[in-house]
Amino acid sequence: MEKQNNKSITDRVWDLFASVKLAIVIFTIIASTSMVGTILEQQADPEKNVKVLSKMFGLGHDSAHSALKVLDSLGFTNMYHSWWFVTLLLLFCANLIICSIDRLPHIWKLAREHIQPLPPELLDKVAIKRSLTIKGKASGAKELSVAALLKLGFKPAEATSANGVQFYAEKGNYTRLGVYVTHLSLLVILAGAMIGLFFGFNAFLNLPEGETTSVAYKDRGTEVPLGFELRCDNFEVDYYGQGDMPKSYKSWLTVFKNGKEILKKSIVVNDPLTFEGITFYQSSYGKVPNSEGRGIIILRAVAANGTAQNIQAKVGDSFMIPGSSVQGRILDFSPALSVDPTGRYFSYDEMLKNPAIQVAFTGLKDGNYTGWILKRYPNSWNLPGGERLEFLDYWGVEYTGMQVRKDPGVFIVYLGCIIMALGLYVTFFMSHRRVWVQIAEDKGSTRITIAASAHRNKAAFENRIDKLVGILNAGSKGESK
Amino acid sequence: MNSSVFFGLSSVAYILAMILYIAYLAFRNNTVGITATIVTVAGFVSQTMAILIRWKEFAEIGNMGLLRGVPLTNLYESLIFFVWCLILAYLVIEFKYKTRSFGAFITPVAGLALAFIDISGMSKNIQPLVPALQSNWLLAHVMMSFIAYSMFAVSFSTGLMYLIVTTDDKKEPAYIFWTGMLSLFIIVLAAMGLDYLTFKLAVKSQEELIRSFLFKASFRSESGAVTALSFAVSAGLFFLIWRFGGILKKVIAGVNISADTLDDITYKSIAMGFPIFTLGGLIFGAIWADQAWGKYWTWDPKETWSLITWFFYAFYLHSRLMRGWKGKKVAIVAVLGFLAVIFTYLGVNLLLSGLHSYGSE
Ligand code: HEM
Numbered sequence: 015m016e017k018q019n020n021k022s023i024t025d026r027v028w029d030l031f032a033s034v035k036l037a038i039v040i041f042t043i044i045a046s047t048s049m050v051g052t053i054l055e056q057q058a059d060p061e062k063n064v065k066v067l068s069k070m071f072g073l074g075h076d077s078a079h080s081a082l083k084v085l086d087s088l089g090f091t092n093m094y095h096s097w098w099f100v101t102l103l104l105l106f107c108a109n110l111i112i113c114s115i116d117r118l119p120h121i122w123k124l125a126r127e128h129i130q131p132l133p134p135e136l137l138d139k140v141a142i143k144r145s146l147t148i149k150g151k152a153s154g155a156k157e158l159s160v161a162a163l164l165k166l167g168f169k170p171a172e173a174t175s176a177n178g179v180q181f182y183a184e185k186g187n188y189t190r191l192g193v194y195v196t197h198l199s200l201l202v203i204l205a206g207a208m209i210g211l212f213f214g215f216n217a218f219l220n221l222p223e224g225e226t227t228s229v230a231y232k233d234r235g236t237e238v239p240l241g242f243e244l245r246c247d248n249f250e251v252d253y254y255g256q257g258d259m260p261k262s263y264k265s266w267l268t269v270f271k272n273g274k275e276i277l278k279k280s281i282v283v284n285d286p287l288t289f290e291g292i293t294f295y296q297s298s299y300g301k302v303p304n305s306e307g308r309g310i311i312i313l314r315a316v317a318a319n320g321t322a323q324n325i326q327a328k329v330g331d332s333f334m335i336p337g338s339s340v341q342g343r344i345l346d347f348s349p350a351l352s353v354d355p356t357g358r359y360f361s362y363d364e365m366l367k368n369p370a371i372q373v374a375f376t377g378l379k380d381g382n383y384t385g386w387i388l389k390r391y392p393n394s395w396n397l398p399g400g401e402r403l404e405f406l407d408y409w410g411v412e413y414t415g416m417q418v419r420k421d422p423g424v425f426i427v428y429l430g431c432i433i434m435a436l437g438l439y440v441t442f443f444m445s446h447r448r449v450w451v452q453i454a455e456d457k458g459s460t461r462i463t464i465a466a467s468a469h470r471n472k473a474a475f476e477n478r479i480d481k482l483v484g485i486l487n488a489g490s491k492g493e494s495k
Numbered sequence: 496m497n498s499s500v501f502f503g504l505s506s507v508a509y510i511l512a513m514i515l516y517i518a519y520l521a522f523r524n525n526t527v528g529i530t531a532t533i534v535t536v537a538g539f540v541s542q543t544m545a546i547l548i549r550w551k552e553f554a555e556i557g558n559m560g561l562l563r564g565v566p567l568t569n570l571y572e573s574l575i576f577f578v579w580c581l582i583l584a585y586l587v588i589e590f591k592y593k594t595r596s597f598g599a600f601i602t603p604v605a606g607l608a609l610a611f612i613d614i615s616g617m618s619k620n621i622q623p624l625v626p627a628l629q630s631n632w633l634l635a636h637v638m639m640s641f642i643a644y645s646m647f648a649v650s651f652s653t654g655l656m657y658l659i660v661t662t663d664d665k666k667e668p669a670y671i672f673w674t675g676m677l678s679l680f681i682i683v684l685a686a687m688g689l690d691y692l693t694f695k696l697a698v699k700s701q702e703e704l705i706r707s708f709l710f711k712a713s714f715r716s717e718s719g720a721v722t723a724l725s726f727a728v729s730a731g732l733f734f735l736i737w738r739f740g741g742i743l744k745k746v747i748a749g750v751n752i753s754a755d756t757l758d759d760i761t762y763k764s765i766a767m768g769f770p771i772f773t774l775g776g777l778i779f780g781a782i783w784a785d786q787a788w789g790k791y792w793t794w795d796p797k798e799t800w801s802l803i804t805w806f807f808y809a810f811y812l813h814s815r816l817m818r819g820w821k822g823k824k825v826a827i828v829a830v831l832g833f834l835a836v837i838f839t840y841l842g843v844n845l846l847l848s849g850l851h852s853y854g855s856e
Contacts, residue, residue, distance in 0.1 A: 034816050041813070045806040052796040052843070094794045207792070216790065262626050283626035284786045295789040296626075417789040427791060431778045438770035 031109050032116035040106050047102075051093045054085065063091060107204060110197050121190050125446070129184040131173035132450050132465065140450070140465035142476050144483050148462065148490035152179065152455040155462055155490070159451045162485040166478060168449060178454030185447045190469060192440030199434035206426030214421035219294070221246040222302045222413040226270070230418040238418070240292060243270040247278075248407070249299055249414040251367075256390060258367055263296050265414040281416075291420055298415030301349075301365060305411035311344065311371060312407040318400035329371070335401050339377040342403065346372035351388055359386055369408040370394075445470045449479070462486060498552065501545030502575065506609045508538025509582065513606045516598030520746055528595045535602070539582050546579060567637045568628055570841075574612055576638070578605045580645035588649070588760065596750040597760075600652040607684060611841075613691075632783035639775020644836055646768030647808070650761045651833035654826040657757040660747050661823055665737065669823040674740045676830060678733040686713040686725070758822070761829050762815070769808050776801055800839040807832035 021029075030036055053070070054063050060082060067078040082091075089096030137143070148155060159181055163170045168183035217230035217238045226245040229237040247266040254261045262282050269277040269289050279287045286295040307329055316322040321337040332343040350363035351370035359370075370388040379399040388394045389405040396402055445468040452463040464482065468475035515531035518524075546566065553566045566572045585601040655673055662670035693712040711717075713725035780801065785791040792798060811828045814820045 034813050037813055038810060038817065041806045041810045045803045045810075048799050048803050051794070052799045056794060260626060262629070284630045284783075286786065286789065293789060295787070297788065419789040424785070424791065428782075431781070435770075435774050435778065438773055442766050442770050 028112065028116070031112035034113070036109050037106075037113070040102065040109060044102055044106070047093065047099065050090055054090055054093075056094065057092050060086070060091075103204065107201060110200060114194055114197055118194060121194070125187045125190045129171075129182050129448050131171075131175075131180045131182050133175075134177050134452060134463075137450060137452060137463060137465040140467050141472060142464075142466040142468075142479050144464040144479060146462050146483060146486060147456075147459050148486065149459050150490065152453050152460045155453050155460040155486075156181075158486055158489045159453060159462065162482050162489070163449070163451065165485065166482055170451070178452060180453070181451040183449055186444055187446055189440050189444040190446050192437055192442075192444065194437075196434060196437030196441055199430045199437050202430030202433055203427050204430075206423040206428075206430055209423030209426060210421040211423075214419065214423065217418040218297070219244075219416045219418050220300065220413045221416065222305075223247070223249055223410050240418075241290060242276070244268070244294070245270065246414050248409065249412050250407070251299065253367075253390065258363075263299060263414075265296055265416070267294065291422065293419050293421075295417040295419070296414065297417045300413055300415060302411050302413050307347065309411035310409045311347075311405075312409055314404040314406055315342075316402040316404065324406075335403070338401060340375055340397070340399070340401055341377050342373045342375045344371050344373050345384070347408075348372075348386075351386060366408060366412060369405070371405065373403065443471070445475065447475050447478075449482075498545045498548035501541045501548065505538040505542035505545060508534050508541060509578070509602060509605050509609060512538060512598070513602040516595065516602050519595055520599040520750065523750065531595065531598055532589065535582060535586065535598070539579070539586065542575070542579050542582070546575065565634055565638070567634065567641075571612060573637060573641055573840075574608050577641045577644055577648075578608050580642050581605050581608075581648050584645050584649050584764070592756070592760075594750070594752060596747065596752055597652065597656075600656055601649060604648050604652060607680070610684065611687070627787050630783050630786060632779050632786060636775055636779035636783055639771050639779065643768040643772035643776055644840065646764040646771065647833050647836050650764040650768065650829045653757045653760040653764070654829035654833075656747060656752070657754055657761060657826040658823060658830070659740070659744050660752075660757065661754050661826075662744070663741075665740075669827065670740065671737070672827055673830070674737040675733060677740075678729070678736050681736075682729045682732060686710050689713050754822075758826070761826065765808055765811055765829065765832075769812065772805065772808070777805060797839070797843045800835070800843050804832065804835040804839050807835045 054066060063082050063085075064075065064078045067073055067081050068075060071078075071081075073081060085091060089098060093099050132140070148158075156179060160170055163181060163183055168185060170181035170183040173180045173182065215232065215238055217232045219227065219230040221227055221244065223246055226243050227240075228243045229239050232238055245268045247268055249263075249265045251263055252261040253259060264280055264282045266280045267278070267287055268275060269279075269287075277289060281287045281294060281296045283296045286293050288294075309328075311327050311329075313325040313327065313333070314322055315325055315333065315335040317335055317337040317340075319337060323336040325333045327333055327344055329344050329347050332341060334341055348359075348361040348370045349365060350361060350367035351359055352362050352368065353359055368388055368390045370386050372384065372386050374382070374384040375397060376382050378397065378401075383398055385397075386394060387403055387405050389408065392404075395404050447466070447468045449464065449466040452465075454461050454463075464479060466475060466479045512531050512535040515527055515534060519528040519531055549566045549572070567576055581601065582605055585597065585605075588597055588601075589595055655676065658669050658673040662673065664670060687710075689712040690710065712721075714722060716722050716725070780798070781791040784793065784798075807828065811825060811832055814825050814828055
């Protein structure tokens with residue numbers, strides 16, 4: 015592609031941006047700067063990075079500090095949003111676009127150009143060559159060849175010349191464009207990402223059980239109006255067995271618009287709620303500050319004869335078990351109660367890992383009884399007289415932590431991903447395949463010459479051609495019998 | 496029967512196979528070659544059994560369906576799956592190209608992975624899934640990533656072989672590169688082995704070993720003498736490999752694999768691995784992150800390193816299009832690409848921190 019020196023500036027810039035060399039340079043720069051970005055923690059507390067630097071290079075605190083200052087001024091502590099990284103990405107796009115525009119006409123022509131019959135002397139120059147001689151007349155060989163080509167998915171055309179008959183066919187002309195589809199998909203993905211950046215937002219929302227909100231919060235606490243109201247009805251953590259390994263975090267949400275209930279949905283990690291373009295992701299949870307003791311204990315009291323009733327109570331409250339004379343009074347509460355091997359109870363966590371209440375019962379058959387009822391240990395629900403007190407929930411002190419996102423570009427990003435998958439498939443697993451079959455009669459036998467080419471995956475096509483030869487051989491034997 | 500018995504059997508088989516393949520390469524004795532293949536196949540069957548049993552155990556423990564319960568959730572399980580894919584890929588190549596000479600180069604990668612599991616003392620226990628990991632996207636993501644990684648491992652091996660057979664001159668950069676690379680692998684593994692032997696008793700939970708004691712028995716030792724000695728031994732090893740690397744070339748040249756075949760396999764495995772990695776590693780990973788966190792891309796170290804790896808292989812594919820780059824230069828890129836894979840896979844967990852769960856157990 016080196017031409018004369020007297021090119022205009024624009025031509026030179028064009029050539030630069032149309033070159034794969036620039037792409038290689040940009041790949042290198044993006045990859046190596048990204049490496050730096052993964053070593054320094056991004057958008058982090060400076061002290062953290064000072065530690066990283068002094069650990070990595072054995073620098074003292076002060077020199078690490080000044081090194082960080084330099085890196086910071088170069089944008090390395092928030093590099094993926096820095097002007098120069100964005101510029102790199104833009105250069106990358108320009109490279110891709112111009113390179114494609116530069117080459118597309120040529121490739122387009124190749125794809126549109128239809129296969130022509132080849133004169134025998136050129137057949138020799140084609141990449142894949144096979145030949146065989148079969149007994150019998152050319153007419154038999156012709157029928158056989160057409161059938162075999164059809165079987166391999168080719169629709170042959172026929173040309174007759176002084177040298178005999180030639181069948182020729184091609185498949186997958188447009189697979190040559192696969193690379194461009196792949197490249198296009200990158201632009202689509204980046205465009206989708208841009209749209210998300212400009213027209214979307216990322217926020218979070220810590221919503222206590224029972225509360226309703228119409229806003230979420232961005233990084234520095236700025237409010238983002240949702241355009242509707244969201245209420246957290248309940249939040250719960252499920253555990254594996256009786257251990258503390260969490261199995262799921264689940265929030266029950268209700269959407270209201272203009273005061274009317276629109277929608278109810280429970281969300282878990284990996285299964286968010288989307289309403290009017292805004293998506294709520296379960297991401298964390300926690301205890302509402304100063305909520306100690308304000309929660310509502312939800313119980314289900316079951317009498318010995320099976321009569322049951324739900325009860326809401328607080329610490330200090332008394333209640334009756336329905337259809338019996340048993341009375342209970344809640345004495346104490348623990349957020350996470352466990353029993354040690356000697357049978358003693360202890361509170362091992364501030365979070366509501368296994369809420370428990372201590373209840374004093376009177377009026378039981380065998381007199382009085384005081385015991386702990388633990389939410390996650392159903393064994394502790396049974397009372398000596400056959401009654402049961404089920405601990406269903408401790409409600410109103412936890413909040414659910416949600417990521418709130420609006421991203422109108424995400425569909426475009428996904429569209430780009432689909433295009434990329436298709437493009438890569440076409441690029442790597444398909445090819446423009448051409449085949450010519452020349453048939454010439456020669457003293458009672460017929461000579462078949464096959465020439466074929468594929469613009470990539472030649473070996474795979476060679477196998478197909480060998481299969482073609484196999485079919486022809488088998489067919490000719492079948493005929494001669 | 497317990498899955499660990501079968502895992503143990505397969506590890507022994509692969510390491511034995513590695514020795515047999517190397518012996519085959521050196522002596523070109525057919526009986527040795529056939530034995531190597533048989534041992535590899537036996538190891539493969541045993542490992543398949545082990546994975547199936549563990550799958551069942553895992554699904555039962557977490558009380559999940561069989562589909563969710565695929566054992567691919569921690570570093571140990573994923574390394575095992577990687578080895579399985581790699582051996583499968585190798586057996587396909589042995590069958591297709593009808594040659595056993597790659598065995599001596601591919602089985603060591605499997606052997607290294609298995610040795611790494613034991614040297615690093617990573618947890619082999621089955622753990623139920625935390626909520627973020629309960630996703631079918633994640634499963635597809637991890638599985639396809641490791642299939643791609645094993646393709647890349649093949650290209651690494653053949654790329655290295657390509658460099659070995661095409662370089663003569665000891666001053667040539669490509670020669671220095673491959674001898675350096677080989678030395679690096681041996682040195683790192685030996686150093687980690689030393690760490691393990693030295694600190695085995697000191698660490699209570701062995702997961703801490705790498706994080707706190709990496710190279711503490713050698714390069715980062717408290718004693719200056721040990722540090723100096725480590726560097727001296729490494730330099731000596733590099734010199735030996737550099738000086739006598741020509742022997743390897745003779746050995747490979749003796750078994751009649753042409754440089755073109757090597758280049759072809761390198762390209763083909765990357766051409767298979769790249770689309771699989773793009774779809775599984777990047778796209779499915781992004782979809783999973785989107786579902787789990789509401790952000791399909793956050794530039795966290797693991798994601799960024801996947802992207803860097805991807806760029807290495809895009810670099811490889813495009814550099815083949817440039818004049819004068821065919822051959823050694825692209826082979827170097829293929830080898831470096833796999834280093835990026837290793838870093839993405841292990842380095843990020845062990846050396847950098849991230850959102851992802853691997854290595855955090
Ligand atoms: C990360 C971004 C990119 C990806 C994933 C990508 C992907 C691909 C793939 C898969 C191929 C086919 C390679 C092969 O045949 O072995 C290809 C070819 C090519 N790429 Fe890219 N590419 C990227 C960026 C670029 C850029 C920035 C340029 C700008 C110059 C470029 C120019 C080309 C050219 C000229 C070809 C050859 C086309 C042909 O054979 O007709 N690529 N690309």
